[in-house]
Amino acid sequence: MQEINTRQKKPFFIRLLIVIFLTVVCFFLGYSAYYLNSLQRFIATATSQHITVKTATNITPLLNQTNILLLGSDNDQKFTGNPLTQTMMVVHIDYAKKEIDMFSIPRDLWIRMPDRKNYGKIDQAAEYEGIPSAIKVVEQTFGISIDHYAWVGLYGFIKSINAIGGINLQVVHPVLDNSYPTDINSSNPYGYQRLDIQAGMQHMTGGEALQYVRSRHEDLIGDFGRTQRQRELLLAIKDTLFHSKSSLLKIPNIFNSLRGQIKTDVSPAFSLQLGIFLLRNKNIKIKQFTLSPPIYSSIGNSIDGQSIVVANASNSAKLITQIFGKNAGQVTFNNLLNVQGIAR
Amino acid sequence: MKKRVLILFSIIPFIVGFSVAYFQGKPKNQTAVFDTSNIQPTDTIILSNNGNIYKLNKNRASQITHNQNLIEPIALGNAIAAIKKTTNYSSLLLFDQSGNKIKTLFNGNSNNIDTMSWITDPAVNSTQDRIAYVSDKDKVFTNVPDNALYVLNLSTGKSTNIAKPDPYSGGIAHPIFDPSDKNIILYDYYQYDPKTLMPYSAIKQFDNASGLITTLTYENRNAYQASFSPDGKKILFLERNGDSNNVALCIADFNNNSGLSNIKTLAIGDFAYPEFSNTKWHIYFLQAQGNKGYNLLTGTVYKNGLNNIRTIVSGNTLLGNSSYSVIRNTAR
Numbered sequence: 001m002q003e004i005n006t007r008q009k010k011p012f013f014i015r016l017l018i019v020i021f022l023t024v025v026c027f028f029l030g031y032s033a034y035y036l037n038s039l040q041r042f043i044a045t046a047t048s049q050h051i052t053v054k055t056a057t058n059i060t061p062l063l064n065q066t067n068i069l070l071l072g073s074d075n076d077q078k079f080t081g082n083p084l085t086q087t088m089m090v091v092h093i094d095y096a097k098k099e100i101d102m103f104s105i106p107r108d109l110w111i112r113m114p115d116r117k118n119y120g121k122i123d124q125a126a127e128y129e130g131i132p133s134a135i136k137v138v139e140q141t142f143g144i145s146i147d148h149y150a151w152v153g154l155y156g157f158i159k160s161i162n163a164i165g166g167i168n169l170q171v172v173h174p175v176l177d178n179s180y181p182t183d184i185n186s187s188n189p190y191g192y193q194r195l196d197i198q199a200g201m202q203h204m205t206g207g208e209a210l211q212y213v214r215s216r217h218e219d220l221i222g223d224f225g226r227t228q229r230q231r232e233l234l235l236a237i238k239d240t241l242f243h244s245k246s247s248l249l250k251i252p253n254i255f256n257s258l259r260g261q262i263k264t265d266v267s268p269a270f271s272l273q274l275g276i277f278l279l280r281n282k283n284i285k286i287k288q289f290t291l292s293p294p295i296y297s298s299i300g301n302s303i304d305g306q307s308i309v310v311a312n313a314s315n316s317a318k319l320i321t322q323i324f325g326k327n328a329g330q331v332t333f334n335n336l337l338n339v340q341g342i343a344r
Numbered sequence: 345m346k347k348r349v350l351i352l353f354s355i356i357p358f359i360v361g362f363s364v365a366y367f368q369g370k371p372k373n374q375t376a377v378f379d380t381s382n383i384q385p386t387d388t389i390i391l392s393n394n395g396n397i398y399k400l401n402k403n404r405a406s407q408i409t410h411n412q413n414l415i416e417p418i419a420l421g422n423a424i425a426a427i428k429k430t431t432n433y434s435s436l437l438l439f440d441q442s443g444n445k446i447k448t449l450f451n452g453n454s455n456n457i458d459t460m461s462w463i464t465d466p467a468v469n470s471t472q473d474r475i476a477y478v479s480d481k482d483k484v485f486t487n488v489p490d491n492a493l494y495v496l497n498l499s500t501g502k503s504t505n506i507a508k509p510d511p512y513s514g515g516i517a518h519p520i521f522d523p524s525d526k527n528i529i530l531y532d533y534y535q536y537d538p539k540t541l542m543p544y545s546a547i548k549q550f551d552n553a554s555g556l557i558t559t560l561t562y563e564n565r566n567a568y569q570a571s572f573s574p575d576g577k578k579i580l581f582l583e584r585n586g587d588s589n590n591v592a593l594c595i596a597d598f599n600n601n602s603g604l605s606n607i608k609t610l611a612i613g614d615f616a617y618p619e620f621s622n623t624k625w626h627i628y629f630l631q632a633q634g635n636k637g638y639n640l641l642t643g644t645v646y647k648n649g650l651n652n653i654r655t656i657v658s659g660n661t662l663l664g665n666s667s668y669s670v671i672r673n674t675a676r
Contacts, residue, residue, distance in 0.1 A: 019353075026354045030361025168614060168635050168664075170584065170591065173514030173534040173543040176462070176480060176489050194432040196462045199517055199534065199545065200569060200582070201591065201616045201630075202664035203637045218489040220512035221541050228542075240635040292541050 038255040064096045066274075067324070068266070069146045070234075071134055073126070074214075075153035076183035078190065082130040083153070084123045087230055090138065090146070092323055093274070098281050101323045102234065104227035104290040105138065106297065110308040110339055114140045119341035121308060131263060143331020144324045148266045154184060154210060156261030161206035161237075163257035169212065169236050172228075174199045177215040184210075209233060222299075223309075224292050231288045238286075242278040289323060291316050301343045313337040374637065376661040378405040382642050382654040386622035390417040390424060391640065391668040393661055397426055397443070400656070409443040415663065418468050418475075419671040420498075425449060425466055425475065433460035436477065449475070449496065450503075459484055464491060469521040470672065473498050476506070476519035476529055490515025493531055493550070506550055507557060510535040514543060518569050523672060524576030527552040528600050530560070532568040547581060551600065560603045572598070573620045574672060579604070580618040580627060591615050593629065595645060611643075611650045616664045622673045628656070630667070636660035640668060 010018075072087030088105040107123040114125070114136045125137035135146050152160065161167050177195040182188060184207070197212055204212065213233050219225035278284065291297045291311055296319060300310045313336040321329025376393045380400050383389060389400040395413035399406050414426040414437070423446060424439045433452035439445055452461040461481040468475050475498065478491035482505070486492075490509040493516045497504070506529065509515035514534030522528035529550045536543050545568040549558045561567040561581075570581040576598065583592040593615045596607040616630040616638060625645045630638040640657040643650040662668070 023357045026357035027361035030358035031365045034362045034365035168632050174517055178489055198665045201614055220536055
């Protein structure tokens, strides 16, 4: 028996519409594939050092709030082993209040090392066991829970700024440095050069931005001036990335550039959630804090002759309470009171 | 057969989509585009773009120097002075109209890194016989690394120290001469607030006749990069506006006895180096749109704002620090 084909051919314009629709779908599949490929390859290297540290038993994660510890190290060719974390900053995000607090921790802050009897500068903690030690020391010293961390070295910093096409920065005062280290792609990593960065609005490359945030010589307030410049840069990056939705087009390029240059436990889902939060709240209130002298600290010397920052326990605790809540302030006070090893 | 065609047909838009995403994310090389028709007929502008000096007037843009890495150009009679900056020092060089080097006005290279000097922000007076600049050239003697203010006498070749910086606080920047009184110089003075330890800039006035230094703006304004109107009666300046990348472009009346009055904000944006035109109420300024380099624009001061804003150099290739200057027609 012969089968009769009852299917009728669709009209031409319907077939044309189907073809256009499938073409558009295939185009966007290809477009998305590039993003997903970049993201997947970035995550494969970025999360290679996944860390879960919740050492302080009295610390409970806060609802509707996130603490991210940002770490930066001079990981140039001079260093071997675990590098110091010269930059330590806790970014506290309060989703309900729509506020962000940026708390810079002075690298020379004199503290008791966790699980050890000795005292030292807070940036030295990372020398013991790397990033887990840095997280632990911040959690224990200030009584806060670190939910996520992100670490970047010198090369990763340069690449990340270049990946977004450089950065427009408001240089708040001229920076002159007569002994800036020449340890990036240099034949003499122990050499030095001179810097002259002029005040005012400037568009900087990754290398120039690194010089701006890394220089700490010839400044009346020393390392505090440097942490101030680092917070300025972070604000400028935030403004750049979340200024418009078109900035998101650069994200795959950023992922590709940073492959292997950053360590973080931030998941793609959390990144997306945070990105959407920042895009929706472009004018979010951002406050900056540090333990600057003379109110929150003083500059001194350790018994072994190191230049150190000694916290004023009472005032520092009040500041930590203001940012992270009452319990954190109390832990901070207990930990920063009567630290030893200071030359009196 | 139909299936094969369908698969082949779908691969093409997939590859196109992938490629579009790839190229969209790549930083693009920018080149400067000149539209000199927006320059006022009274004005000639000297500009540094990618280290090359250009002369711009309403009719044309002509390149004066090639591949010499020069910034901060100023006119000195028929010649052009500009800064040549290298890794560890900078020098002030003088060129003729053809871009040939005539002489070195300031040499920052001592051949020893510890005694090399920076020279920045040259500005010429109305009689064209003095150049004000900032430099760290005396740091070995003063033990202060920041830039101090000097005036170079072009007849004798000698420099005189005019003002010292607040030590380790950023120093002095951007001196300018009053076109109506050659004894008056304004400059930016950087310092830290002793209570908050936040840095800020104040615009100060030096009077060579009396030797007096007067503070014109205070911490609440955080003002910098002032420039005079051709008659010396008004100044433009910038004011930092919190932590953001936006600054306020301000205008004020200037009197060398009573300071600034009638201060108004003309616009808020990513501005740098505003300068007056030789035509009344017209100004020039650098502005960035988004996270890019700078363009040169012009506008008209109208009531309490700016209108008729037009672009002279686009392409986002200009530096945020002083990459241009307007030649004054009011030389006395």
